[in-house]
Amino acid sequence: MIPASFEYYRPKDMGAVIALLEEHGDDARVMAGGHSLIPMMKLRMADIPHLIDLQDVAGLGGIEVTDDTIRIGAMITQAELIDHAGLAQAAPILREAALQIADPQVRYMGTVGGNVANGDPGNDMPGLMQCLDATFSLIGSEGERDVAARDFYEAAYMTAREDEEVLTAVTFPRPNGGHAYEKQKRKIGDYATAAAAVQITKEGGTCASAAIAMTNLSDTPIFSEAASGALVGTSVDAAAVKSAVAAMLDDIDPAEDNRGPIAFKTHVAGIILTRAIERAWSRA
Amino acid sequence: MSKKQHYKLTVNGTETKLLAEPRELLIYTLRERLNITGPHIGCETSHCGACTVTIDGKSVKACTMFVAQADGKDVTTIEGLGSPDALHPLQEAFREHHGLQCGYCTPGMITRAAKLLEENPNPTEEEIRFGMAGNLCRCTGYQNIVKSIQAAAVEMNAAKEAAQ
Numbered sequence: 001m002i003p004a005s006f007e008y009y010r011p012k013d014m015g016a017v018i019a020l021l022e023e024h025g026d027d028a029r030v031m032a033g034g035h036s037l038i039p040m041m042k043l044r045m046a047d048i049p050h051l052i053d054l055q056d057v058a059g060l061g062g063i064e065v066t067d068d069t070i071r072i073g074a075m076i077t078q079a080e081l082i083d084h085a086g087l088a089q090a091a092p093i094l095r096e097a098a099l100q101i102a103d104p105q106v107r108y109m110g111t112v113g114g115n116v117a118n119g120d121p122g123n124d125m126p127g128l129m130q131c132l133d134a135t136f137s138l139i140g141s142e143g144e145r146d147v148a149a150r151d152f153y154e155a156a157y158m159t160a161r162e163d164e165e166v167l168t169a170v171t172f173p174r175p176n177g178g179h180a181y182e183k184q185k186r187k188i189g190d191y192a193t194a195a196a197a198v199q200i201t202k203e204g205g206t207c208a209s210a211a212i213a214m215t216n217l218s219d220t221p222i223f224s225e226a227a228s229g230a231l232v233g234t235s236v237d238a239a240a241v242k243s244a245v246a247a248m249l250d251d252i253d254p255a256e257d258n259r260g261p262i263a264f265k266t267h268v269a270g271i272i273l274t275r276a277i278e279r280a281w282s283r284a
Numbered sequence: 285m286s287k288k289q290h291y292k293l294t295v296n297g298t299e300t301k302l303l304a305e306p307r308e309l310l311i312y313t314l315r316e317r318l319n320i321t322g323p324h325i326g327c328e329t330s331h332c333g334a335c336t337v338t339i340d341g342k343s344v345k346a347c348t349m350f351v352a353q354a355d356g357k358d359v360t361t362i363e364g365l366g367s368p369d370a371l372h373p374l375q376e377a378f379r380e381h382h383g384l385q386c387g388y389c390t391p392g393m394i395t396r397a398a399k400l401l402e403e404n405p406n407p408t409e410e411e412i413r414f415g416m417a418g419n420l421c422r423c424t425g426y427q428n429i430v431k432s433i434q435a436a437a438v439e440m441n442a443a444k445e446a447a448q
Contacts (some may be wrong), residue, residue: 001309001328001329001347002309003305003307004307005285005286005305005307006306007306008286008289008306008307008350009285009353010355033348034348034349034353035330035348036352038330038349039330039348041307042309042328042329051306053353054350055353079342101418102335103334104343104396104400104414104415104416104417104418105333105343105344105345105418106330106345106348106418108342108343108344109342109344109348109349147319168308182289187385188417188418189330189331189418219364237424243428252332
């Protein structure tokens with residue numbers, strides 16, 4: 001397979017990246033690990049006349065874990081995330097999710113920034129970041145700004161990021177309580193038929209807070225406030241889980257595709273969320 | 285067509301200079317330009333792992349990397365692991381334990397397995413299956429591949445101990 005030809009750039013600093021994006025506008029795109037973009041270019045579904053490889057750009061790496069905040073540089077790969085002991089301890093849901101993304105080879109190349117910025121509804125990190133209430137840092141010619149993950153996704157491949165902006169990092173409050181990332185997929189390397197990210201805190205025997213986000217069940221990730229709310233104040237018994245699932249099903253809007261008809265996806269979404277809530281609660 | 289560029293790669297320990305369009309996929313650079321035909325083209329869509337090589341310590345599917353991205357990097361293919369006269373312990377083990385039938389996936393399998401054993405010298409069966417999940421084999425049913433990697437691990441660990 002031979003993609004359409006392109007000019008290739010490998011700048012060393014963000015200033016040069018932004019200058020290229022400004023110069024070439026829609027004809028330019030940044031590439032992190034390339035494991036979403038390159039397959040699309042090979043299929044000629046993406047034509048990128050000016051390809052800007054971010055691999056040498058300074059300041060896009062690093063995982064910082066403090067007592068209350070976690071920051072992950074955009075170019076951190078899924079493999080680096082999985083291997084980071086401090087992160088596994090501070091926010092284990094990330095490792096649990098990353099291990100379910102693609103396969104080992106792809107995880108060496110695929111990055112957190114690429115996964116969240118791409119806007120593919122099939123990517124796992126966007127829903128996860130909504131569950132964690134993360135903030136995405138963007139940089140462009142007009143300077144830096146932050147956008148909440150829960151406000152970032154507009155439609156499939158459409159996000160709040162402007163064409164000449166680059167996503168540099170994700171930051172989120174250090175999560176508390178129990179967690180689960182549950183994913184149903186047809187085979188290793190596949191995107192989710194349905195996936196659920198759940199964080200729950202418990203006080204006494206009662207759910208004090210919950211955050212629930214679903215993946216690949218709409219053209220954006222779905223943070224379901226109603227489903228989260230259905231658990232708070234309950235003992236997360238069968239009835240509470242059932243109402244959380246019902247609330248989630250009201251919020252999603254799956255489409256029929258090669259992963260199955262809508263009825264099947266709805267069914268799987270319910271089962272996946274039930275499992276995720278039960279597992280998160282058992283760890284809370 | 286975009287202009288050809290000069291690239292420099294170290295492939296199996298040998299520094300190699302070449303002139304290519306940036307869009308050339310690394311698997312083609314290796315196979316057609318450098319005549320390194322161990323890495324195979326299977327699916328060419330990042331699924332099957334037949335083209336797996338090691339780049340700067342990472343297992344990478346060479347069909348999903350442009351030669352431009354690999355500029356300046358260190359690439360190891362199956363040819364860099366062993367030779368017909370001095371097989372790598374994994375090659376020996378795959379032969380011994382019937383870890384292959386048609387052999388098409390084998391270079392990718394062994395290159396990936398070498399990296400897996402470097403990171404985890406004593407993997408459980410589950411860890412092997414998880415770590416090899418990016419490589420498909422349509423012949424063996426995987427059982428003998430797992431056995432081969434387990435056998436190679438024992439062999440390599442014994443050799444390491446003996447060397448100490």
